[in-house]
Amino acid sequence: MEKKYWQSFGELNQSESFQKKSEDEFQEQLLPLEDLDNGLLDAKSPRRDFLKYLGFSTAAATLAASCQTPVRKSVPFLKKPDDLVLGVANYYASTFVNEGDVQPVIVKQRDGRPIKIEGNENSKITGGGTSAMSQASVLDLYDTTRVRHPKEKSGGQFKEVPKFDQLDKTIADKLAALGGKPVVLLTTTLNSPSTAQVITEFLAKYPGSRHVQYDAVSYSGMLLANEACYGKRAIPSYHFDNAKVIVSLGADFLGTWLSPVEFTYQYQKNRKISGTKPEMSRHIQFESYLSLTGSNADDRFVHRPSEKAAVALNILAKLGGSVTAPAISDAAVNKGIDETVAHLKANSGAALVVCGSNDVNLQIIVNAINEAIGANGKTINWAVASNYRQGIDADFNTLVNDINAGNIGALLVYGANPVYNYLNGAKLGDAISKLPLTISFSGTIDETTECCKYIIPSHHWLESWGDAEPKTGHFCLQQPTVNPLFKTRPFQTSLLKWAGSTMDYEAYFKDFWTKKLGTAEAFHAALQSGLIETADTVGGATFSSAKLAEAASKVATAKQGFEVVLYQKVGMGSGSQANNPWLQEMPDPISKVTWDNYAMVSPALYKELTGKDLVGEQRDGDAYEVTPEKPVVKIKVNNIEKELPMLVLPGIHPKVVAVAVGYGRASKDPVNTKENIGKAANGAGVNVYPFVTFDGTGFRYSGPAELSKSTKDPYMLAQTQVHGSSESRPVLYETNLKTFIANPGRVLEEATHERALLLHGSHGEDFVKDATIYPYYDKPGVKWGMSIDLNTCTGCSACVIACTAENNVAVVGKKQVARYHEMHWLRIDRYFTGDVTNPDVVFQPMLCQHCDNAPCENVCPVAATNHSSEGLNQMTYNRCIGTRYCANNCPFKVRRFNWLDYNGADSFADNQETLIGSDLDDVTLQMNDDLTRMVLNPDVTVRSRGVIEKCSFCVQRLQESKLAAKKAEDPTLVRNVKVACSQACPGGCITFGNVNDPESEVSKARADQNRNFYVLEQLHVLPNVSYLAKIKNTDRHVTNEKAEEGGHGEKNAAHKAEKAHG
C-alpha cells in the first residue's frame, strides 16, 4: 500500500528494517540473562557471593536511608517586600532583546525569580506571540557560564577585579592615553533610543570614535537597496496580513527572517479559514533548500541559489518591467514563475514579494517587483520603519581592516561576537588581542571576549532596565525582574561613567522616559504595560528606478556545479544562545535533528555522492535510515574544508547542500570551551561561518562548493520523530481550497466513514456513548479541551520550549535522544506527502490527547494513570512503577519514560556523575547545577527515574484558573485558559478551554464541522484534543485527492456494500 503521509524514506518505502524497527518501540536490549547464567552461576562460590552482596546491599541501604526524618528549616524574610506573596507569581511586562530582535513579553516571577516568559498580548507587533529563542532565554539567565564579576586579563588569564571604581579609573586613564587612535564601539543592532543617546554622549567625549553595528546574519543588502530606490537606508514594515498573495524568494519569514514572530502573527490572520468565509492568502515560495517558510507554502519551487536573481528578473520582466531576464532551464520553475506572475497581477495592491538575499542588486530588483504590483504603501509601509537590523557590511569590513592594521585604539564590544561569526574570525581574533585597549561587555566569555583585555559583564535582559524601538513609534520597555545575580553592570552605565557622567543607566533611563512622557505617572503606566505604541499610519515612499538597470546587469548569474546555502535554524538563529540546552534539544521542525548542524542534501545528491538510492531502492535506504550514524560529506568553500554528516531530506535542489550557522561554538583552546562557552554548546555541530563570502559590498550566504564523500566514520545525529510510527493509520486530513469550497464535507469523508462503520456495528446512535463496550462517564462542570488549527501551525516550535519551561521537562542530552529517550511532552510531527522530490509538508503538534477512553489507562497495573471528571488523563508519578505498558499502548506515542535520573530527583545523589560520558552528557550536570535549577517551576513535580510522564494540559494552570474562578465566584474565568503552548503560539493556532461551555473559544473552534477532526478517531479513544484540517490554497491536488484516484474506488465499493447491508 502506498503511504499517504510519511516521515522518513524508510516509512515511505515501508522497508523491512523500518518495519522491524518500529515494532521494537523502546529500542532496549533485553538483559543478557544467558551471560548471567553462564557467568555468575558457574563461578566458584555463587551462593556465598550472593549472600555477601545481599548482606552488603541491605546494610548499605539501611545506612543510606536511615529512618531519621530530616529537620527542615523555614526561614521567613527579615522584612518582607510588600508586593511579594510567597507562592503567588508576579507578572512584569518587559522586553526580550537579542541581536536586534525585539519581543514584548510578560515575565512570570515566582518568589523573586523569573521562571517563564509569556508573550505580551497587548503588543500590536506580535499580538502576544513568542519564539522558541525568547521562551528559552529565561534559562540563559541561569547559565553557569555567566561571568560573575568584572575581569582583567593578566598573563593570559582573566583575574577578578574587585571594584568597579578601580576599573573605571584604569579604563578612563587608558582611554585618555590612546594617542589619537579611534575608540570603536562594536555592537549588534541596537534599537534602544535611550542607549543611542548614551552612545552619542560617549562618542562625543572621544572625538574620532565611532559606533559600528554588526549583524551575524546581515540585512545590509536590503538597507542599501532601499537607500538606492527610496532614499532611505531603512527597512520598511511589511504587512503580510494585507497580502492576498505572498511570494517569498528564499526569505524564511516565518522562521528566521527579520521578525518572524511579527510576520507569523500577520500571516496567520489570512490563513485562518472558516466555513462561512472560506478565504485565505496564497503563499508561493521559491527557494533552494526546505525552509520552515517553504514548508508552509501553498506552492513551492526549487531552484539553484545562484538562480535566485534570474527568478526575480523573470518575475519582473513578466510583470512588465524593463529588464531582460535570463532563461531558466527548469520547466517547473518557469511554470511557477508564470503562475506567480498571474497571481500577482490579479492581486495588484494586495500582494507582497520578499527576498531573503543579502545582495543589494537583487533587492533592488525585488523593490521594482513590489513597485510593479502596487505593494508600496499597501503591503509595504514606509511610514513605519523596521529597526531590527541596521548593520552595514562595508562598515564592518572597514573596521576589520582597521583592526587587522592595528589602527584602532580601543575596541568596546557589546553583543557582537565577530571572532565566532565573521568569515575569518580566527585572524580577527588575533588582531583584536593585539589592540591597546579591548573591553567586552559580554555576559559570557565567548570567542570575542576571550580576545579582550577586560570583561565588564553586562546584565542579562531579565535583570536590566532598558527600552527598544523595533518599529517607528512602537516603544517596548524593559524592567528588571530579578536582582542582578552576579556582579554585573549595564554597559550603558560603563559608557556613561567613561563619558564623565555621574548618573548610572537606571537613573538615566528613568529620567529619559519621564522627560519624554511628561510625568512620572505616565512613565510608571508605560512600565506597567511595557509598551508605548501609537497608531500606525500607512504610507508609501517615492520609488526611483535609476539603479534598476545597473542592478539587473550586475546580479549574479546561474552557476554550474554544487552550491552551498547557509541558513539559520529556527531554534538556534545566529548561535548566540548556543549554550541553551532547551534550544539545543529542540528538534528542528524540518529535519527533527537535535544537538547538531549537518549537511542537508536531497536524495539525488546523496546518490551522487554515495551511490545509494534512498528513494528507489529499499535496501540502499536501510543502511541510512536505521542507524543514527550518517555518512559524512566534505564541503570545500573558499578553500576551507568542513566535514559534516549528511541528512537526506526531500525538497532540496539536487545540486545544493544546506548547512545551518550557529553551531560549532568553541574557545580558542578547545579545552576551555566547556567552561567558557558552556557544556551544552561544547561539541554541538560545526561552525560554517567561514563559508560566508564578502563580495565587496556585502556578505553572501550561498556560493559554489566542492563536495566529496569524506573518509571519516559516520557521525551520529540524534533525530526525533523517525521513531514512534502511527502504523499507517491516517492521522491528519487536508485538501485544497478549491475542493473545500466546492465540497466542504469532502476533507473529513474518511473520518466520517470510519466513525459510521464503528457506530454501525453497535447499532447505536451516539458515537461517544454507543460505539464502545466501555461505560460512559459524565463530565459535570468543567471539561477541558484543546483545538489545534493545522492551517495556522507553522511548526515554529515556540510551544515546545514553552512547554519545557512550564513543566520542568528534562533535557536528556544527545546520547539519550539518539536512543529515542527524549522527554518533550509536546512535539511537532512533520509529515511529507506527495511528490518525493518536492513534497508538501504538514506540521502536526502532537501531545497527550487526554482520551476519554484512554488505552493507556486500562493497562496500568497500579492505576497510576487514570481519568479525571474534567476529562484529564492524569499521570500520578508517585504511584508509577515504570512498567511502560501505558507508553506501549498509547497510539499517539506521547508518553515519555525517565530512563535515567535526568533531574537529580533520586534519593541517592550520585546517580548522574557515574553515567556522564557513557549514557549521559555533560549537559545533565549543567541542567542540575544549583544555579540552573532556579528556573524550575515550583508548582510542577520534578520527575525521578523510572516513571512515565506526559502532557498534563498544564494542570497547574487549570487548577489555578479554577481557584481564581472559585474565589471570584465567576465560572466564566474557566471558559478560556491559556496553557503554556497556546500562550506561546505566535499564530494563535492552539485554543484551550472548557468545552462544556458553548461560549468558549475551543467550543467555537470545534463548531467548524467541516474541518474538525480527532486523530485516530476510529479507535474510539475519544481524544480531548481536536484538530482542524489543513487547507492549502493551491491548484494542485493535495494528497487526499491523490488517494481518491487509486484506492478510493475500493472504499466506495465497501461503502455501497455496507449500505446494502444496512
Add this chain to the structure above:
Amino acid sequence: MSRYRKFFQTSLVSVLLIVIFSFSNSAVLAATGEELFKANCAACHKPDADMTGPMLKGARERAPNPEWAYKWVNNVNTMVETDPYAKKLLATWGSKMTQFNLPKDDIKAILDYADAYTPPPPPGGGTGAPAQDNSLLFGILTLILAVVAFILLQVNSSLKKLSDEKDGVFRSEPVPFYRNKAYLMTAVIVLFCFAGYKTTNALIGLGRMKDYQPKQPIYYSHKVHAGTNQINCLYCHSGAQDSKFSNIPSVNVCMNCHKSINKYEGPDELKLEDGTAVNGTAEIQKLYDYAGWNPASKKYDKPGKPIEWVKIHNLPDHVYFNHSQHVKVGKQQCQTCHGEIQEMGEVKQFSDLSMGWCINCHRESKVDFYNTKTGEGNKFYSIYEKFHDEMADSVRNKNGKMVENPHRLDSVTVEKIGGTECQKCHY
C-alpha cells in the same frame, strides 16, 4: 377569677419577654463591641494598656471633646495633617493609625466595650485531676486471668490423667506445655500477627510526623497570641488566604506589635513540654536580637537576621497543597487541620497529614454549592448542571409527568466535584 388568671398570665409572659429582650439586647451590644474591637483594633490596641497604639479605655475623655474620637477613626489621613491633637498623637506614637470607615454606633460600641473592660482573672492553679489511665490495670487483670486459665488447664489435664489412671485407661506421659505443639503453634501465630501488624504500621508511618514538636529558636506561644490575645490567625499568616503557603510571618510583622510589647505579663504560664518554665520577656528579647531592634533607643540600630524556624508541617514534594483553596474557597478553620492551635504553647503537628486523612475529609466535606433557586452558595458551581438536576425536588418521569425526585441529592461533597482525583493534588 379565670379571666384575671388569663390577664395575669399574659402580663407575666410580656414582662418576661421584655426582661429577656432587654437583657439579650445589651448582651448583643456588648458582644458586638468586643467583636468589632477584635476584628478592627486588637492588632494595635489593647483596651486597658498601651500597645502599638494607645489604650482605648478612656480615649474619649483624653480627647479634646467626646465627639473627636468618632471623627478621628474615619478621617485619620486628613486630621493627621490638620488637627493639633492628632498631630500630637502622631508625634507620641510615631506611626499613623489606619483609616477606617465605621458607622458611629460601631465606634461607640468599641469604645464602650473598652471603657467597660475588666481584665479576666488569671486562670486557677489546677486544671483538674489528670485523667485516669486504666490500661495498666486492665493489663494486669488480663495477665492474672491468663495465668489462672493456664493453671486451670493444667489442673484439668492432671485431673483427667488421675481419673484415667483410676479408670485404668492407659495414657502416654503428657508432654510439658512448653513442648506442646498446639501451644507453640498458637504462640507463633500470635507473635507473627503481632509483629506483622507492628511492622506494617511502622512502614506506613515512615515519614509521618504526627505530634512532631521540635524546639524552636524562639519560644513562641500560639496560646498567648491566638488564644488569650485573640489575634486573628490571618494577621500573621496572611498568605493563607492568597497563596499555597500560609507563610510564617517575617520579623517585621512581629515587630509591628513587639516594638511596644517588650515584656511578657500575660496570664498564661509559659512552659516547655517537659514542664520547664519559660521566661517570656527573655524570649521577646531574642526576637529583638533577630530584628536588630534596640528597645532602649527604640531604633533598629543593629543588623538583623532572619529567624530559622523549624518547619513542622512537611508534605512530600509530589503533593500540591494550597492554603487559599481551603481557607478562602473551602472556608475551613485553621483548627481543622492544625488542631486547637490557640491552646498550644509550642506548636505540634496535630494531624498525621497522610493521604487517607486528606481523602477522608474530601469525602465528607460539602462544597458551598450554588443553589439555583435562592442564589446562595458559590456561583462558580452554577456550571455543574448535572448536580443541579439531581438536586431538583421533582423530575420528569418516563411518561413526561413531574414526579418527586426518587434519588434526590442533598448536598455536593468535594469528592463529587472531583476532589479525590489524583491530579487534584499530584502534578
